[in-house]
Amino acid sequence: MDLSEVTERISRKMESRGITPDRKKIESKLHRLVDEFGVHVSEAERTVMNELAREHSLTGMGTRSTELREIKDLVVGEWVTLQGKIVALTTAPSPAIAQTGVIADPSGAIRFVVWARANLPVMEAGKWYRLESAVVDEFRGVPKLNVHGGTTLTPVESDTPLIPSVVPVKDLAPGVASVRVKVVQEWEVSHERMLQSGLVGDETGTVKFIVWKEEGKEKLVPGTVYHLYYALVDEFNGRLSLNLSPATCIPDEGDIAVASGQTFRGVLIHVAPGSGLVKRCPVEGCNRVLSRQNYCPVHEIQKEFRYDLRIKGVLDDGTVTKNVLIQRELVEAMAGITLDDAQALAESNPLGMDEVFLRIRDAVQGRYYAMTGNEIDGRILVRQCSHIAFEPMELAGLLNRAGGEAQ
Amino acid sequence: MNDRKGPGFRSGPAFEREPARRVFAAELRETRHQFRDGEDEKSPTYVLIPTGVRCNRIFIAGTLTEKERRGDQNAYYQARIADPTGLFYLMAGSYQPEAMQQIAKIEPPAFVAAVAKPGVFESQSGALRVSLRAESVIVVEKDVRDLWVLDTARATLQRVDDLGKSPDSKKAQEIYAPDPAVYRRMAYDALAQMKI
Numbered sequence: 001m002d003l004s005e006v007t008e009r010i011s012r013k014m015e016s017r018g019i020t021p022d023r024k025k026i027e028s029k030l031h032r033l034v035d036e037f038g039v040h041v042s043e044a045e046r047t048v049m050n051e052l053a054r055e056h057s058l059t060g061m062g063t064r065s066t067e068l069r070e071i072k073d074l075v076v077g078e079w080v081t082l083q084g085k086i087v088a089l090t091t092a093p094s095p096a097i098a099q100t101g102v103i104a105d106p107s108g109a110i111r112f113v114v115w116a117r118a119n120l121p122v123m124e125a126g127k128w129y130r131l132e133s134a135v136v137d138e139f140r141g142v143p144k145l146n147v148h149g150g151t152t153l154t155p156v157e158s159d160t161p162l163i164p165s166v167v168p169v170k171d172l173a174p175g176v177a178s179v180r181v182k183v184v185q186e187w188e189v190s191h192e193r194m195l196q197s198g199l200v201g202d203e204t205g206t207v208k209f210i211v212w213k214e215e216g217k218e219k220l221v222p223g224t225v226y227h228l229y230y231a232l233v234d235e236f237n238g239r240l241s242l243n244l245s246p247a248t249c250i251p252d253e254g255d256i257a258v259a260s261g262q263t264f265r266g267v268l269i270h271v272a273p274g275s276g277l278v279k280r281c282p283v284e285g286c287n288r289v290l291s292r293q294n295y296c297p298v299h300e301i302q303k304e305f306r307y308d309l310r311i312k313g314v315l316d317d318g319t320v321t322k323n324v325l326i327q328r329e330l331v332e333a334m335a336g337i338t339l340d341d342a343q344a345l346a347e348s349n350p351l352g353m354d355e356v357f358l359r360i361r362d363a364v365q366g367r368y369y370a371m372t373g374n375e376i377d378g379r380i381l382v383r384q385c386s387h388i389a390f391e392p393m394e395l396a397g398l399l400n401r402a403g404g405e406a407q
Numbered sequence: 408m409n410d411r412k413g414p415g416f417r418s419g420p421a422f423e424r425e426p427a428r429r430v431f432a433a434e435l436r437e438t439r440h441q442f443r444d445g446e447d448e449k450s451p452t453y454v455l456i457p458t459g460v461r462c463n464r465i466f467i468a469g470t471l472t473e474k475e476r477r478g479d480q481n482a483y484y485q486a487r488i489a490d491p492t493g494l495f496y497l498m499a500g501s502y503q504p505e506a507m508q509q510i511a512k513i514e515p516p517a518f519v520a521a522v523a524k525p526g527v528f529e530s531q532s533g534a535l536r537v538s539l540r541a542e543s544v545i546v547v548e549k550d551v552r553d554l555w556v557l558d559t560a561r562a563t564l565q566r567v568d569d570l571g572k573s574p575d576s577k578k579a580q581e582i583y584a585p586d587p588a589v590y591r592r593m594a595y596d597a598l599a600q601m602k603i
Contacts, residue, residue, distance in 0.1 A: 267466055269427050269522055270543075314424060316466065318562050321424040366468065366520025366545045368554045390553045395598060398560050402595035 003030045006045050009137065013049065013077045019056055026052070040117070042135075042148035046079075072108035074136045076143060081132045084109075085162055087230045088246030089125045091214075099123060102176050102230050102246055103131075103145065104162055109176040109230050110136075112145040120153050128158040141235050142174040164229045169259075170204035172242075174235045179242070181207075182225045182256040188285060195219060200228075200242070201258035206374060208241040217245065225252045239377065261374035261381075265388060266317035268324075271365045275312050276357035277342045279305040307343050311360065315371055315380075323379040324371055330385045335363040427466035427522055429559040430456055432493035433593050435465070439535035440582050441527040454525045454537065457583040458566035458590055459576030465539070467495055468520045468547065468555035474510055484510045486544070488519060491556060491597035497523055499541040506541035513546055520547045520555070556601060560594040567591060 007027040014021040026048060033044035052058075069080045082105060089101040099114040099122065112134075114120055123129055132152040134145050147153065164178035172179070181200035189197055195211045196219045209231075211217055220226060227250045232243040274289065281288045281296040282304045288296050296302050311326040311334075332338050337345075342356045349355040368388040373380045440455040453461035469490040476484055483500035484507055499506035506521075513519065523539040530536050567587045570576055579585065 267427070267520070269466060316424075316427050318429045318466070318558065319426055321426050362545055365543065366466075366522075366547050367551055368558075388554060390550050390557070394557055395601060398557060398564070399595065399598050401564055402560060402591050402598060 001031075001034060001041075003027055003034065003041070003044075006030055006041060009077060009135075010045065010049055010052070014052060014056075016077060017056070017058055019058075021052075040149045042115075042118075042150045046133075046150055070107035071103070071105045071110050074110060074143065074145075076136055076138045078136045079133050080136060080145075081130070082134070082145075083128065083130045083156060083158070085128045085158070085160075086123050086125050087162070087248070089123075090232075090246045101125070102232070103129070104164070104176075104230065106160060106162060109164065109178075110143060110145050111176060111232065112147055114147040115149070118147060118149040118151065120147065120151065121155075123153070128156045128160075130154045130156050140174075142233075166227070168204040169200075169202045169207050172207060172233050172240050174233050174240070176230055177233050177242075178227070178229045179231065180225065180227050180252065180256070182258055183220045183222045184258050186222050198222070200226075202256050203259055205259050206261075208239070210241060210243050210245075212243070212245045214245055220244075220249060221251075225254055225256055226250060227252050237377070261372055261383065263370055263372040263384075264315055264317070264322050264324075264380065265368070265370045266315040266320075266322070267366060267368055268311075268313050268364055269316035269321070269366070270314040271357075271361040272312040272314070273357075275310060276360050277339075277346050277353045278308050278310060280308050282306055307339060309337075309339050309342055309360075311364065313365075315369065322375075324373075324382050325379050326371075326382045326385060330382060331360065334369075334385060335360040337363075425451060425463035427464045428456070428460055428462040429555070429562040430462065430465055430467075431559055431563060431593055431597060432467075432469075432490045432495050434458060434492075434563065434590065435495065435525065435537050436493060437583065438525070438537050439527055440579075452526065454527055455575060455579050455582065457579055457585040458563060459570055459573065459579035459585070460566055461575050462525055464522060464524055464542070466520070466522055466555075468518070468552045469495065470552070471510075471513055471515050471517050471519045471544070473515055474513065476511075483507070486510055486513075486515075486541075488521060490559075491600045492593055495521075495523075495539060497521060497539045497541045497544070499544070503541050506544050509544045510541070513544065517546050518549055518552050520545050520551055553601060556597055560598050563590055563594045 007023055007030060010026050011021040011023050029048050030044050033039040033047060034041055069082050071082060074080060084103040084105040087102050087104045089099060092100050096116050097113055098116040101112060102109050103112050131147060134147050134151045137144055137146055166178050166180050169179060181202050183198060184201050185199040187197045193213050195213045195217055197210045199206050200209050228244060229248040231247040234241050234243055279290040281290055281299055281302050283299045286299060290296050290302060290305055294302055294305055309328040309331045311331050313324050315322045315324050328339060346353045346356050370386050370388055371382045372384040373382040434456055438454050438456050441452060443450050443452045451463050453463050455461055467488060469488040472487050472489050474484055474486040476482060481501060483498060486497045488495040488497055499510055521544045522542040526538050527535055528538055567590045571580055
């Protein structure tokens with residue numbers, strides 16, 4: 001049985017108290033308890049932790065702490081007691097897990113997992129519970145409350161009103177969050193279990209959302225403002241998304257001026273291969289760029305492709321670089337060449353599409369631009385692009401700055 | 408933007424392209440410190456310029472005044488690019504085929520925008536010199552050169568304001584002991600040559 005995760009958890013707790021743990025010793029103690037004596041892993045963890053705590057005269061570790069804690073202040077690795085309301089239950093991903101969901105108190109909310117072997121009573125959505133000796137840990141960067149065999153679970157009566165605090169989209173972090181946003185885009189669903197996906201945003205930014213098909217779930221209406229309470233914030237490849245399946249979605253009055261992305265100024269320092277005239281797969285909804293042999297990575301050879309113009313490049317302000325992707329209309333304006341011209345040029349020139357690439361590169365590379373768009377997968381999808389013009393006022397300002405202090 | 412702690416299964420931070428720094432010819436000429444960040448064979452090399460920023464790549468816009476093809480077997484191009492403060496000496500050999508072809512086509516004098524990798528080498532006389540290996544050289548309009556002078560003056564003044572505020576800048580102060588007034592003057596003179 002693999003106990004390295006538990007060993008790591010204990011070691012980290014020791015380290016947080018300034019003690020260098022002996023991982024081998026911890027692991028062998030755990031193995032002895034679990035393998036030889038058939039002790040539950042959670043109990044073994046507690047036993048070893050207690051033993052170490054005594055050895056180093058530490059207090060408040062592993063022992064049953066009954067002091068009530070606020071959810072927003074929980075730290076990974078802690079054993080805690082808290083009291084909260086089950087605001088959502090989600091489908092457990094594995095038979096080893098009895099229940100998953102979100103528990104909230106007035107300070108915040110956290111995801112929880114109840115392990116099947118803990119044999120605890122089933123919790124009901126909307127009810128309040130007191131959880132003693134639950135463990136805070138982290139799974140793929142998301143903080144989570146582990147409810148295990150050593151946890152005491154008691155239903156409590158409470159009518160404390162819960163008012164979730166709403167965070168700006170730009171401050172979202174993996175976990176649980178509530179936002180007030182407008183639905184700005186609806187995308188084609190990419191999975192049969194998916195009910196809806198798209199983009200929601202507020203004044204500070206935009207984020208992808210997903211609603212899975214579940215009983216009683218309804219689609220959000222594009223253009224409408226919603227309060228989304230207790231959405232799950234997930235991170236994948238450095239990008240955040242909101243899972244609204246467990247969330248409470250309440251339409252709200254009013255409108256939001258959704259941030260239209262950032263504007264970035266700099267030099268188009270590099271025009272990458274794959275820019276210029278490209279062929280796209282004609283299969284509905286595919287649109288992928290074909291290789292020179294007209295090969296689509298999904299739909300194989302396609303003879304009836306469509307031509308398109310694009311620039312994949314790098315904008316550089318001298319300190320930071322941004323990958324940019326520029327669509328046809330803007331490329332036509334920037335490079336002074338239309339799609340039809342480009343196609344004609346490619347067909348009449350021995351270099352073909354390379355000639356279009358060189359022509360576009362020579363017209364745009366090394367020039368100063370201001371580009372606006374949303375950043376998706378580390379690349380700005382440029383919606384607006386303009387040449388930066390020489391401003392005599394700026395020259396005057398810089399002369400002042402340089403001369404004012406030197407003389 | 409991404410200062411969040413990433414999940415453990417990811418393999419380190421994503422690749423980030425080195426920015427192209429804006430430096431006047433007069434400052435680059437003073438540069439003589441080169442270093443490698445890390446022990447790995449693929450670790451990037453940088454030159455540390457006197458105003459305290461590491462450069463793996465630079466962007467220049469100026470007037471290509473002269474070009475010369477040298478060598479027979481291993482032909483390479485040398486080009487001189489003038490900015491308001493001095494000259495950049497750019498080189499493009501068989502390892503920079505794109506830049507070589509671009510330079511071959513240019514008729515001097517012409518306004519160009521160039522991206523280059525700087526390096527420090529010891530000349531036959533024993534002096535330390537900065538070489539520039541061109542990545543690309545493109546003919547541009549005059550306003551690009553004008554914008555570059557503003558851009559580079561702004562960057563130079565900012566670096567002077569930030570002297571001693573970063574580890575690189577502190578290191579540059581030890582090596583070069585830059586006089587802020589000299590670099591403000593450099594920016595001022597470059598700007599003053601432009602007609603309002």
